[in-house]
Amino acid sequence: MGKKYVYRFSEGNREMRELLGGKGANLAEMTRAGLPVPPGFTITTEACNAYHEMGKVLPEGLMEEVDTALTLLEKEIGKEFGNAENPLLVSVRSGAAFSMPGMMDTILNLGLNDETVEGLAKLTGNPRFAYDSYRRFIQMFSDVVLGLDEYLFEEVIRNRKEAKGVKHDPDLKASDWQEVIYQFKEIVEKEIKKPFPQDPAEQLRLAIQAVFDSWNNQRAIVYRKIHKISDSLGTAVNIQSMVFGNMGNDSGTGVAFTRNPSTGEKELYGEFLINAQGEDVVAGIRTPQPISKLKELLPGVYRQFEEISHQLERHYQDMQDIEFTVERGKLFILQTRNGKRTAQAAVKIAVHMVHEGLITKENALLRVDPDQLNQLLHRRVDDRQALQVLVKGLPASPGAATGKVVFDADEAEEMAKQGMKVILVRPETTPEDIHGIVASQAVVTSRGGMTSHAAVVARGMGKPCIAGCEEMKIDLNKKEFQVGSIVVKQGEIISVDGGAGNVMLGEVPLIDPVLSDEFSELLGWADQYRTLGVRANADTPVDARKSREFGAEGIGLCRTEHMFLAPDRVPVVQEMILAETMEERQKALSKLLPMQQGDFYEILKEMAGLPVTIRLLDPPLHEFLPNLEDLLLEVDRLRRAPETDKILLREKEDLLRKVKSMHEMNPMLGLRGCRLGIMHPEIYAMQVEAIFNAAFQLKEEGIPTEPEIMLPLVGHVNELSLLRKMVDETYARVKEKHVGEIRYTVGTMIEIPRAALTADQIAREADFFSFGTNDLTQTTFGFSRDDAEGKFLQYYLDHKVLPENPFIVLDREGVGKLVETGVKLGRSVKDGLKTGICGEHGGEKSSIEFCHLTQLNYVSCSPYRVPLARLAAAQAALRHGAAKEALKESVVH
Numbered sequence: 001m002g003k004k005y006v007y008r009f010s011e012g013n014r015e016m017r018e019l020l021g022g023k024g025a026n027l028a029e030m031t032r033a034g035l036p037v038p039p040g041f042t043i044t045t046e047a048c049n050a051y052h053e054m055g056k057v058l059p060e061g062l063m064e065e066v067d068t069a070l071t072l073l074e075k076e077i078g079k080e081f082g083n084a085e086n087p088l089l090v091s092v093r094s095g096a097a098f099s100m101p102g103m104m105d106t107i108l109n110l111g112l113n114d115e116t117v118e119g120l121a122k123l124t125g126n127p128r129f130a131y132d133s134y135r136r137f138i139q140m141f142s143d144v145v146l147g148l149d150e151y152l153f154e155e156v157i158r159n160r161k162e163a164k165g166v167k168h169d170p171d172l173k174a175s176d177w178q179e180v181i182y183q184f185k186e187i188v189e190k191e192i193k194k195p196f197p198q199d200p201a202e203q204l205r206l207a208i209q210a211v212f213d214s215w216n217n218q219r220a221i222v223y224r225k226i227h228k229i230s231d232s233l234g235t236a237v238n239i240q241s242m243v244f245g246n247m248g249n250d251s252g253t254g255v256a257f258t259r260n261p262s263t264g265e266k267e268l269y270g271e272f273l274i275n276a277q278g279e280d281v282v283a284g285i286r287t288p289q290p291i292s293k294l295k296e297l298l299p300g301v302y303r304q305f306e307e308i309s310h311q312l313e314r315h316y317q318d319m320q321d322i323e324f325t326v327e328r329g330k331l332f333i334l335q336t337r338n339g340k341r342t343a344q345a346a347v348k349i350a351v352h353m354v355h356e357g358l359i360t361k362e363n364a365l366l367r368v369d370p371d372q373l374n375q376l377l378h379r380r381v382d383d384r385q386a387l388q389v390l391v392k393g394l395p396a397s398p399g400a401a402t403g404k405v406v407f408d409a410d411e412a413e414e415m416a417k418q419g420m421k422v423i424l425v426r427p428e429t430t431p432e433d434i435h436g437i438v439a440s441q442a443v444v445t446s447r448g449g450m451t452s453h454a455a456v457v458a459r460g461m462g463k464p465c466i467a468g469c470e471e472m473k474i475d476l477n478k479k480e481f482q483v484g485s486i487v488v489k490q491g492e493i494i495s496v497d498g499g500a501g502n503v504m505l506g507e508v509p510l511i512d513p514v515l516s517d518e519f520s521e522l523l524g525w526a527d528q529y530r531t532l533g534v535r536a537n538a539d540t541p542v543d544a545r546k547s548r549e550f551g552a553e554g555i556g557l558c559r560t561e562h563m564f565l566a567p568d569r570v571p572v573v574q575e576m577i578l579a580e581t582m583e584e585r586q587k588a589l590s591k592l593l594p595m596q597q598g599d600f601y602e603i604l605k606e607m608a609g610l611p612v613t614i615r616l617l618d619p620p621l622h623e624f625l626p627n628l629e630d631l632l633l634e635v636d637r638l639r640r641a642p643e644t645d646k647i648l649l650r651e652k653e654d655l656l657r658k659v660k661s662m663h664e665m666n667p668m669l670g671l672r673g674c675r676l677g678i679m680h681p682e683i684y685a686m687q688v689e690a691i692f693n694a695a696f697q698l699k700e701e702g703i704p705t706e707p708e709i710m711l712p713l714v715g716h717v718n719e720l721s722l723l724r725k726m727v728d729e730t731y732a733r734v735k736e737k738h739v740g741e742i743r744y745t746v747g748t749m750i751e752i753p754r755a756a757l758t759a760d761q762i763a764r765e766a767d768f769f770s771f772g773t774n775d776l777t778q779t780t781f782g783f784s785r786d787d788a789e790g791k792f793l794q795y796y797l798d799h800k801v802l803p804e805n806p807f808i809v810l811d812r813e814g815v816g817k818l819v820e821t822g823v824k825l826g827r828s829v830k831d832g833l834k835t836g837i838c839g840e841h842g843g844e845k846s847s848i849e850f851c852h853l854t855q856l857n858y859v860s861c862s863p864y865r866v867p868l869a870r871l872a873a874a875q876a877a878l879r880h881g882a883a884k885e886a887l888k889e890s891v892v893h
Contacts, residue, residue: 003046004065005043005046005047005059005065006043006062006068006069007024007041009027009039010031010032011028013028013032014026014029014316017097018233020095020236021042022096023095023335027238027335036331037333037334038240038243038332038334039240040239040241042095043237043238043239045097045233045235045236047062047234047237048235051212052234056212063205066239073088081111081200081201082113082200084115084118085119085122086123087111087120087123088111089109089110089241090239090240091106091107091238091240091334092107093106093107093237093238093240094214096234096235105143106140107140107145107207108136110137110203112137113199113203114198117134120134121174128172128173128177129246131177131181132172132177135180138153138196142196144210146188146192152187152191156180160172184196211237215234225798240334243334244325245275245277245326246275247327249274249275251326251327252273252275252325253276253323253324254294255321255322256271256291256321256324258310259313261340261345262345263342263344263348264342264348271290271291272289272324273289277325308322308331309322312336316338317358318338318353318367319339319341321339322335322336342372342375343368344376347373347519347522348516350363350364351364351518351522361525361528362878365529365874366875370848370872371868374868376519377550378398378399378498378513379510380499381495381497381508381510381511385508387508388504390504390505391469391472392469392501393468393501393503394449394455394466395501396458396459396465396468397443397458397459400442400508401441401464401510402421402495402496402510403422404420404421404491405422405425405481407476407479407490409426409429409432409435410567412424412436412437412440413567423440423444423494424439424444425443426444426445428454429445429448430453430627432570434562435567437458441464442496443458444466444496445467446472447467448467448786449790457562459864459865461862462546464499465498466496466501466503468789486505493505495510519867523867523871525874526871527551527874528874529877529878530873531873531877532848532857532877533858534551534858534861535556535838535858536552536860536863536866537556537557537559537860538555538558539560541603543863546863547863547866548606548610554858555611556613556858556860557613557838558612558614560596560616560687561619563596564592569592572591574624574625575587575588577662578655578658589682589683600614600691600707604698604707607705607706609706611706611708612705613747613768614707614708614709615710618672618673618712620662620667620670620671620672621671621676622659622663623667625655625659625662635652635656673711674713674714674720677726678722678723688730688731689733689734691744692734692735696738696742707744708767709745710749710770711749712749715755720765745767745834746767747767748762748766748769749770749771749838750762750772750819751773753779753780756819756825757821757825758825759822763825763830767833768835769822770837770860771838772837772838773839773847774841777806777811777839781806788807793805809847819837819856822835836856836860837851837856838860842859843859843865843866844872845868845875847859848869848872848876849875852877859873
């Protein structure tokens with residue numbers, strides 16, 4: 001016996017989702033539960049996959065199974081498919097395992113032809129209804145199966161209504177629809193060079209093939225890619241006996257949610273139309289009425305629908321999205337599925353269902369997608385408004401903002417001081433632009449990717465950022481950017497939606513975030529289940545405070561280079577870098593010491609005893625100096641000018657010489673990180689002294705501290721050994737001036753493959769490892785992050801060369817293997833070695849799951865991703881290990 005491709009609704013259940021698709025499994029489940037579901041059958045997803053594997057040929061035996069199922073359906077209904085006297089009509093719908101907009105649209109009234117339409121008219125005593133149903137079928141079938149433009153048919157109807165002087169479809173008579181049908185058939189014959197198919201069996205075969213074909217249409221492919229749905233699942237086909245909502249004023253059709261999908265309130269939410277079929281509700285041709293109105297028009301039906309809604313919600317233990325039809329006062333449920341909802345509604349519904357006893361806390365935690373929480377923590381665009389998108393880039397940091405365009409960081413800061421809201425627009429940003437990013441409402445760059453400088457810094461600050469807007473041509477000299485024929489000048493207002501990657505002209509209405517009690521309650525439950533610690537990447541007291549508000553248990557990465565970029569500090573930093581003698585350098589460092597001490601004092605005070613991992617200076621020194629190309633142009637301009645200031649020229653030439661001497665072919669792999677600390681130990685010694693001075697100052701004030709000093713870019717144990725000695729010697733020197741001891745630890749950031757592979761050696765000198773997965777990904781793949789995202793990475797993702805962007809989702813097979821190796825080797829030497837990650841992966845749910853499985857102690861991410869990380873860590877604990885067993889026992893049946 002061959003593979004079974006067809007299941008009657010009475011044969012399936014909701015556990016057969018992969019085989020019958022979500023729609024088919026739910027129709028089967030509702031049938032078994034005794035709900036008023038029009039009977040039918042489902043063709044499996046396996047049939048779809050076989051059809052595509054065989055080069056778009058229906059698998060052998062499929063149509064015979066369909067004929068058998070049709071015969072059983074005919075007996076159950078008491079009508080016959082294709083019988084002119086008593087015709088059985090069916091609807092045909094696609095239905096994949098996951099709800100997927102973009103799949104084939106529904107076909108209603110299949111089985112109608114020139115003969116059966118007359119039988120339907122006699123049977124119902126309603127010719128207008130019969131011919132209206134037939135024209136709908138021709139219109140839908142021609143659009144969905146034959147691929148003809150719907151406009152051709154709509155034009156015929158519009159002309160007929162104009163000729164008859166009526167506004168709405170229901171106002172047309174049977175004779176009008178007969179004329180429309182005649183014209184429809186003429187259109188089909190003209191366009192496809194053969195008559196509209198009259199044989200119901202042929203109609204059904206063509207419709208089944210159309211559903212299968214729709215699995216690979218462009219809309220469906222794009223949707224699957226965005227939502228990471230496998231291309232190999234296939235779609236099922238649901239064939240269901242028709243019920244009619246257009247048989248008069250005691251009939252109708254509608255769609256309703258068991259709760260409000262926008263707010264999560266417990267109320268029936270939806271709309272319906274009297275004397276209409278399903279597509280009328282979504283087509284927008286007539287204005288539907290709110291579901292509450294059904295109570296007045298058909299009170300008995302409303303009461304029954306309300307009871308069924310409660311029954312379905314209890315059965316599926318989730319908010320349901322229900323399609324229904326009323327035929328001559330009798331209610332039929334056509335479909336139910338878990339309803340799509342906003343982040344706000346997802347949280348409220350999950351928490352309320354726990355309080356109602358419908359689900360457990362564990363189920364509630366698994367039900368909310370951590371990525372959705374981003375919507376709740378940032379301002380967002382009011383999506384009820386019509387929006388005109390000017391250009392689209394990468395959604396690098398969520399949130400929304402409106403402000404005046406500005407192209408220079410200094411000007412952004414100046415305009416912000418004057419009380420203006422500005423949006424910084426640059427080809428890309430560098431550490432020198434930090435003060436402009438701080439001053440701006442949002443950042444837009446024409447180059448760079450999701451982990452570019454602008455993206456990482458903006459995410460850390462909770463500001464919206466759109467990167468890689470390649471269609472945006474920026475002219476910094478003219479202070480304008482151009483998209484197509486539209487030019488936007490400095491001072492003009494734009495709006496950005498960082499979550500969608502959209503840049504819009506003018507001001508758009510924004511909605512402020514409101515964190516509900518349910519949000520706090522859900523995260524409180526998450527903390528009960530997660531085993532991973534969650535820290536924040538924070539470089540300022542403001543970030544530290546925000547981190548604690550969002551539930552961070554410490555700081556996993558404090559990037560000290562960000563502290564050097566304030567406008568009043570850059571000259572001192574440059575003085576330190578350009579010093580030609582140790583005496584000159586120490587003079588500059590003595591100015592930086594109190595500044596750094598103040599920074600560390602404030603941050604350690606904010607965290608009050610929680611661990612703070614402070615990374616010593618990491619980037620190459622040239623990043624703090626003027627750009628080499630800009631400097632070359634400036635010197636050239638001064639040399640050519642007829643009346644040049646000779647002193648200024650000499651200063652600029654001297655600066656150019658020093659910048660040239662520090663120029664590196666590949667600075668990210670050059671003199672940076674611990675190499676800089678070894679070549680210039682006085683710089684690291686100043687930072688360490690500032691940390692210990694701040695810690696002792698707080699100790700004297702009775703405030704506990706836990707500084708963790710992190711040495712970046714270590715590749716060999718000898719590097720760490722040298723620098724650890726310097727840290728300990730500095731502590732001994734500072735301690736002499738104070739009473740008591742400070743508890744501190746010294747560790748390293750593992751971001752070089754060699755460090756991970758020799759982690760047993762490195763662990764002898766380290767108290768902790770923090771995996772810097774951004775750089776570890778770059779060094780493992782040999783990708784320059786910004787170049788990869790700007791040049792070829794999107795192509796790799798589109799053509800499935802890589803399954804995910806490895807800078808967003810941790811590459812478990814390569815980078816992950818290095819992390820696992822590092823943890824295993826490190827703990828083989830030091831059993832209790834503390835390990836965590838501090839790359840942006842620390843705020844991504846799949847990467848957090850990996851960290852849980854690898855038994856890291858914590859993840860660290862930007863402050864605004866801390867709630868997401870808390871939830872994702874709880875979900876990882878619930879899906880794996882002891883918590884998984886607890887979950888099995890706690891499911892509410």
